[in-house]
Amino acid sequence: MSNKETVLVTGGAGFIGSHVSKSLIEKGYSVVVVDNFNEYYDPELKKKRVESLLKGADFTLYRVDISDYESLKEVFKKEDVDAVCHLAAQAGVRYSLEHPFVYESSNVLGTLNLLELSKDFDIKKFVFASSSSVYGDSKKEKFSEGDVTDSPVSLYAATKKATELLCYSYHSLYKIPMAGLRYFTVYGPYGRPDMALFKFTENILKEDPIEVYGEGNMERDFTYIDDIAKGTVKAIEKDLSFEIFNLGFGSPVSLLGFIELIEEHLGKKAEKKFLPMQKGDVRKTSADTSKANEVLDWEPKISAEEGVKKFVDWYREDNCI
Numbered sequence: 001m002s003n004k005e006t007v008l009v010t011g012g013a014g015f016i017g018s019h020v021s022k023s024l025i026e027k028g029y030s031v032v033v034v035d036n037f038n039e040y041y042d043p044e045l046k047k048k049r050v051e052s053l054l055k056g057a058d059f060t061l062y063r064v065d066i067s068d069y070e071s072l073k074e075v076f077k078k079e080d081v082d083a084v085c086h087l088a089a090q091a092g093v094r095y096s097l098e099h100p101f102v103y104e105s106s107n108v109l110g111t112l113n114l115l116e117l118s119k120d121f122d123i124k125k126f127v128f129a130s131s132s133s134v135y136g137d138s139k140k141e142k143f144s145e146g147d148v149t150d151s152p153v154s155l156y157a158a159t160k161k162a163t164e165l166l167c168y169s170y171h172s173l174y175k176i177p178m179a180g181l182r183y184f185t186v187y188g189p190y191g192r193p194d195m196a197l198f199k200f201t202e203n204i205l206k207e208d209p210i211e212v213y214g215e216g217n218m219e220r221d222f223t224y225i226d227d228i229a230k231g232t233v234k235a236i237e238k239d240l241s242f243e244i245f246n247l248g249f250g251s252p253v254s255l256l257g258f259i260e261l262i263e264e265h266l267g268k269k270a271e272k273k274f275l276p277m278q279k280g281d282v283r284k285t286s287a288d289t290s291k292a293n294e295v296l297d298w299e300p301k302i303s304a305e306e307g308v309k310k311f312v313d314w315y316r317e318d319n320c321i
């Protein structure tokens, strides 16, 4: 990929998509953002990301649903797309218990539509978001790309695994160069309001109790958004055939430890309501990042201490209070 080329970013108004789009624009790429601005969480935040992060930049925005093949095809006809960075998806483990069909339409059909169009329009590179959730409730110390990932414990995880398999089949059939990125609990400014850091910060400041699942014994490999954006751009630029990469910090933090960091930076204590593990949740995530390090020359830099501070600073200055 040369930086004069055009990258279509699906989910470009989303948390990760808007940061990746920003990084691509800064490197000189032309960016085409596709997003349906759905109401899974407040679409105002999606508008705000596009306005603040992509302010003044040269990019094109389409409000299109990727499950609508004909509308998506119009985008490919109008824009001379060189690469696709496919980040649009219905996220969230808990939401998938109550709204299963949107996972099928956005994550499975949406991905298939993009693959068909990528084949028909001779796309040179296809990078897509997968997830640490494909590892299921693994008991391994570190999760590696070669591990068996046949036991998803949520529908969300099953559709992310399905994404990997659909993509592999199109790579195998049509030789489209691809990279699949298994992201590990991404957090940072402009983050998702349904995720722990955002919800905890919001509630602690309002002096509302926070819900701590798994009695606080869960561990997550929290990974800062700037590291994720860098790794994603590296995967777009690297010459590859088909590879899957873990993008995680590589050092899990307990949920209680994470809450302590938030309390420290807010200067306020949380009122904790301990609850059992939720259906579909896993006890721990932990990335072996050696492959991304060797092949993509990617090394995450921002620790949870530093990253939580950056989030809290953004939340206070820029966002909601």
Ligand SMILES: NC(=O)c1ccc[n+]([C@@H]2O[C@H](COP(=O)([O-])OP(=O)(O)OC[C@H]3O[C@@H](n4cnc5c(N)ncnc54)[C@H](O)[C@@H]3O)[C@@H](O)[C@H]2O)c1
Residues within 6 Å of the ligand: 010, 011, 012, 013, 014, 015, 016, 017, 034, 035, 036, 037, 038, 046, 064, 065, 066, 067, 086, 087, 088, 089, 090, 091, 105, 106, 110, 129, 130, 131, 132, 182, 183, 184, 185, 186, 187, 192
């Ligand atoms: N944030 C994380 O911790 C994390 C971890 C693992 C994997 N992922 C994956 O990374 C990707 C981005 O996640 P995110 O955290 O930025 O979520 P997000 O919800 O903020 O972003 C997804 C974006 O896709 C859009 N979208 C959803 N369905 C669509 C559809 N049918 N058509 C068009 N647009 C649609 C949404 O409006 C949203 O703006 C997703 O594929 C997600 O599964 C995220």
